[in-house]
Amino acid sequence: MANNRLSRWAGCLVSTLLVGCAISSEQTEALVERSERYGDIEVTIQTRKMRSANYDRESSYESWSLRWRGQPLVIDSFTGMGLDQPMRTEAVHAIFAVGDGAVPDLLVLVGDPNNASVFHVLHQEAGQLLAPVVCKSFGGENEVRVLAGLGAGTAYHGPNYRSLTGARQLLLGNACVYDTATRRAGAIPRLPFDLFAPYAPRAIVFSPDGRSLARLAATDHDQQPVLAVAELGGQDWRRLPIDPARMRFARFEDIDADWILHHFEWRLGKDGLDHLAERPDFKPMPRRGIYVVNSPEFRMPNVTTDQTEAFTAFLARFPGAKRKPDFRMEYSQQVTRSFAIEGEDVVVLADGFYVAGFGLAYWPDQPGDPKLQKALIHRLGDAFEAEVSKGMHETMFGAAPDTDH
Template sequence: MNWFASFGVAALTAVVGLVVSGVIANFCVSWYRISSFEGGSGYFVVGLALVGGFAGFVIGMIAARYIAASATPGFWRALGTSIGVVLALGILIALPARILADVPPQIDGETLLVAFELKWPESQSTDPRTMSGLRESYLRSSSGRVVRKSERGAFFLEDAQQVDGRWVAAGGARIFTNRGERVLDVRVGDSTLAGFILPMKGSPGPSHREWSEWFPRPRDGAPALPDGFRLRFKVIKASEPLRVQQVGPFEVKTAAGYFYEAMGNTRVAAYSTFMVSYRGAPVEGLQESQWVGAIPGERAALVVHDGESTQTGNCELLVDDGGTLKRTPTGRCMVPVTPKVLTSDPAAYAASQGANATRGWLDLVSFQAPAMYRIDDAVIDTRTLTVTPFELPTEPWFPQSSFGLLDVSPDERSVAWFAYRNGDQDGYIGVTDFHANHSYAHEIDRSRMRYNEPKDIDPAWVRYHFKWVKGAEGVDSLVPRTDFIPKPYVAQLEVTREGSYTGLYLRPAGEPLRAAITDLLTTELGGTRAPDQTDGYQQVVLFDGKEVQLAVVESGGFVSVSMYRADSALMQRIADGVNRALATGRYDSLFRQ
């Protein structure tokens, strides 16, 4: 067999090696959950396929030359040998890769969860629902008494109730692997309430689909165990309800597939679907909902997303109307659904800005106060359980819906909102009469109507600079006030997630204000001027050897005062001093409009 034939064997074997490696790599993407972020999983598959192709070429060439030197050389014999070696190596690589992977077990093609109930000791007299902190469970995989991997699950402490004199609460976690011994921990805040080794290894069987006995329990004939926590569990499919909640005659079943921690919440969030029933019968079209919100009141009511699409789905208002189900479409609503209260109360407005419910569970938070709420294309009045279509204008203004609706008129026909116009940075306060579907806007005079950022505008700011006036037809209209005294400019502290201050900023401002603030820090606040940094972009002032940098951020139109290493006390001291100076009004002319 000549060299040309050997190259042919090597090339064909390279193709087989490329395919085998690519297939194994593709399985590994699933087995090891390799992220597709920025094409990571694709690069992984292509890279391993190329390595397999190169290895196949080398194996093919070696096999061809070895067969060529044998007593019975031949092209097909060399090709068969080299391909056999590649396939054998592929099997030797794929088998341990699969065995060592955390592949979730399945039943009928669905991933599984362990649903559990935790029973408190008989001596527990305090209501556990009063415990503070994140409520969660952890399903862990251990080997040789060492936990090798774990995954967060849910714990419904708020649903705890007394059963036969003992507190019981439920929860659940995804079964993410067939490997190792399974350990379940239940936690609240920084404390672990209880931990259990589950008597379930490998793939769950039919017996695990039913509730287990409460454990731990004494062996037959052994004395009773000390008073303590007890647990029982069963295995459910991801499409089966993990949680069932009643809202009057409505029943909401929640099927959860994956859990994660939501920042600022005391509950674990989930990717879930909801199944809604009314008086025991499924509500047509609402068996795969992606969000459900409950409206408290004399008549039971829900707002339900239809589950069609996170971007183009619609919501419905469901009301128990004297024993009959009343369904009212509310129009388009995008998931996650975040109802925003229409209010003129600054405290209620501030509370609504951060009162988002934990995603993946029945929303019992958003509609707590009787009021009007906006959900995308509708205003829902939870006091009357009515729906009014709502639409913000798209031109010539550009309403910034992320800041919410800033105020509501006394006649409750109109709402105020913040907007830009024609893509510029000039701010406007717009108004929409959602009963007449009519909108108008007033330009904000930044020289007198002062704010740092649009998020600083709230109902109190609107009422200070504007007023509602009743027209000839009895409809309220918003008009600018002419008699208000401009409020002082304010330096806005920048706060980290941990609550420390890293800097402050002033806007709208540029170089003249920076020069004045630099002078203020050195002449009145005890700072010492130091050489500029980064070619003059940062002016530096020292306080007890600590550097404070002042910069003009042209792209944002503001002056920043910051530190590389945060010192909250120093930044608070600087902010207080700057704000005292700004309150005198002597720097007003330096704020650019």
């Protein structure tokens, strides 16, 4: 009994890694083992299916191991806080099949996935196995994100075993870019101390020659957006200003690769390298509002002053809207304006509007149903954005976006 219990704990520690495991309340139902081959490398997958003590739920846990020509595969890697101490290991936390060759390479993660870990690429050549280090990752930043090729934009966290054949460029954590065709990785320089990357993965673009990158950053002292540009493997960053008055966005997270390439372009320089520069003739993108998460609320960022009058006039024009009596606070004398629209109470804000009564008891498909409230606020917001796109409200906007909402 004791040996069986130790065996169950060992399996849990190997297979879950970043996932919790509660042995005391689980009963092992089955252990399924299968193998897949990549040339002379064999990947063994163990799946443990667990059912809770009262049999009300079932969970599955997977672990992986590698063999080379029938023997356990040992990888020469590094450990320690600085990843500067040699180690040999058989344990792998994530495996990705990459490359478009007849026998795909295997990109594997070893080390401590919660602190300092190492990516290796396993490549078979002329009967030999090569396992060079392609990236060292610190602080538990070991997400793998497809940047270019099949599945671009998809990100994988934690333990994984999957095929990424067809993917061309991979972002490894926040430290390196790996090119599956050339088997080369470029280190991303650390940002200067006065810059931070608010939403880095979606706001990164790479030059056509694959030697440089640009990413959204913001100044630490006043949170002003800039594009930071650097060569992979280099150390210096240059900064390109972002003019929010012409390069429109509602929030930092709205800036992605498409947004960057709408306003900037790569140009081949005299030094033979691609350099990023502002497009001289880009067309300003339409202004967009913000739908507040988990609340039927719409706000229009970048308004210069209190726009209560403008939003009141807009709601008054909406089909079927009826103005309700204003409510004046007894002590502050602040006045709240609202409209009855489709059985809901829509309240005017200085920069938008919201549906009142969210979270109260309701009957499905009747006024008060959060589904109906969300649909209504989106119809109202879309209608206001349509008026903005026609230039009806241009006087309400200023130069800097409001990033607080």
